Amino acid sequence: MSHQLRREQLEHIGAVIVVGSGKGGVGKSTVSVNLAVSLARQGARVGLLDGDAYGPSIPMMVGVRKRADAKAEVILPLAERKDLAVEKKIPPLQRYGIKIMSVGFFIGEEQAVAPIADALGMLIRQLLYSVNWGELDYLIIDLPPGTSEPQATLCREIALTGAIVVTTPQEIARVDTAKAVTMFQRAHVPVLGVVQNMDGFVCPHCGQTAAIFPESHERRQQLDELPLLGRIPLDPAAVTNGDKGYPIVVSLVDSPVAVAFEHVAAQVVQQIAARNAQASEQQPTTLPDKEEGHYERED
Numbered sequence: 001m002s003h004q005l006r007r008e009q010l011e012h013i014g015a016v017i018v019v020g021s022g023k024g025g026v027g028k029s030t031v032s033v034n035l036a037v038s039l040a041r042q043g044a045r046v047g048l049l050d051g052d053a054y055g056p057s058i059p060m061m062v063g064v065r066k067r068a069d070a071k072a073e074v075i076l077p078l079a080e081r082k083d084l085a086v087e088k089k090i091p092p093l094q095r096y097g098i099k100i101m102s103v104g105f106f107i108g109e110e111q112a113v114a115p116i117a118d119a120l121g122m123l124i125r126q127l128l129y130s131v132n133w134g135e136l137d138y139l140i141i142d143l144p145p146g147t148s149e150p151q152a153t154l155c156r157e158i159a160l161t162g163a164i165v166v167t168t169p170q171e172i173a174r175v176d177t178a179k180a181v182t183m184f185q186r187a188h189v190p191v192l193g194v195v196q197n198m199d200g201f202v203c204p205h206c207g208q209t210a211a212i213f214p215e216s217h218e219r220r221q222q223l224d225e226l227p228l229l230g231r232i233p234l235d236p237a238a239v240t241n242g243d244k245g246y247p248i249v250v251s252l253v254d255s256p257v258a259v260a261f262e263h264v265a266a267q268v269v270q271q272i273a274a275r276n277a278q279a280s281e282q283q284p285t286t287l288p289d290k291e292e293g294h295y296e297r298e299d
């Protein structure tokens with residue numbers, strides 16, 4: 001049986017893309033935000049879900065800072081089922097042309113949130129179902145680093161269109177990123193490609209790019225065989241703008257980093273279109289559910 005068949009198809013959402021990495025701090029959230037905004041600037045309807053409940057960075061990156069701790073316990077409407085009534089759903093924040101949701105919108109930025117690790121998947125699934133996303137072409141989910149939760153729950157339960165993995169050029173990051181790729185492949189989640197972030201340093205004085213991290217030349221089959229969606233240079237302006245809540249694709253449109261992100265977005269669109277075309281060519285003429293015996297034939 002196809003693994004995709006058992007997973008929940010999110011209604012009204014064209015493509016669900018998870019952005020993951022093996023290692024923390026490689027720029028996953030930066031890639032997620034700038035990819036989402038770039039896709040929106042190209043005319044798509046885009047949602048962005050911060051999948052990192054322990055250290056949500058999306059709020060700051062889109063200019064939402066909640067300095068005071070939440071006074072009361074935060075209770076989200078329970079949405080185990082996907083058909084929660086629209087009036088009971090939480091409206092997402094709309095900024096830079098995208099719809100955004102993060103646990104960080106409910107708690108103070110220095111407040112620790114401590115769901116047990118096993119509950120992280122449930123929490124993210126709950127946000128998927130209980131947020132009023134409306135019609136979307138793309139929903140980007142920024143995952144926490146690593147290969148445990150909520151990755152396992154999402155891969156198992158939700159029909160993910162594909163995963164993007166973010167790495168930096170050093171061997172240590174590539175090793176961990178290869179693990180993330182293996183996790184997605186084992187879960188039969190198509191890996192759309194790799195984004196190599198902090199790839200060279202853009203000098204703020206002369207504008208020249210210089211290699212700053214030692215680039216690994218060791219072959220890693222899991223990574224090297226994937227499409228390279230783009231190389232994003234390291235630019236201090238990306239941090240200053242990001243920390244102030246201005247994604248660089250909006251604040252410095254012509255910068256090398258912004259141009260690189262636009263390229264990544266175009267590559268992602270292309271990868272998904274190619275996969276959709278391939279899938280429709282392979283579409284069976286009879287219903288797979290009936291062939292698999294999910295329910296009785298009536299004839």
Ligand SMILES: Nc1ncnc2c1ncn2[C@@H]1O[C@H](COP(=O)(O)OP(=O)(O)OP(=O)(O)O)[C@@H](O)[C@H]1O
Pocket residue numbers: 021023024025026027028029030031052055057143144145197198232233234235236237238239240242243257
């Ligand atoms: N290309 C870049 N140039 C300069 N700074 C960058 C670049 N990409 C990311 N950064 C900065 O690196 C820091 C970490 O980035 P980010 O939060 O996106 O990483 P992450 O992988 O999501 O981290 P984690 O998941 O561990 O929280 C941030 O301060 C961000 O502004």
